[in-house]
Amino acid sequence: MTLEYVAGSVPVESLAITVQDENGNARTLSAYSSASLLVSGPDGVLRVGGTAAITDAANGLVTFTWPSTSLFDVPGDYRIALKLMSGSGADYTTPIRVVATRGLEG
Structure with a gap:
């Protein structure tokens, strides 16, 4: 799966992610008690911001609300993954590729 955004954009709509098993x-x-979204940029540096919440645990749904500044600051390939936390540790989802393209306005 690959998502695409314009570099510098701040999405208005939340991102809904359904965590799936191997099937x-x-x-x-x-x-899990909480979740966070990890965003790694083209330079390998983690971007921070926004809020992830488990919104429907029975159906594997996590909703991410974007921060007020862009996580996709430059065009290029990004990776996002969820960190799912419990009292005894954390699990990580398989990263998803995100392509940030150069917008028509700059």
Whole structure:
């Protein structure tokens, strides 16, 4: 899966991510207390901001609300992954590729 955004943009709509098991079925997230979205830029540096929340644990749904400044500051290939946390540790989802393209305005 690949997502595409324009570099410098701040999406208005939240990003809904369904965590799936190895068979493509929604994975229950009831064992987790919180989530965060990790964003790695073309330079390998993690970008921070925004808020992730487990919004439907039974159906594996995590919703990410974008920060007020862009996480995609330059054109290039980014990677995003969820960090799912519980009292005993954390699990990470397989990274998703995000392409930030140069916009028509600059």
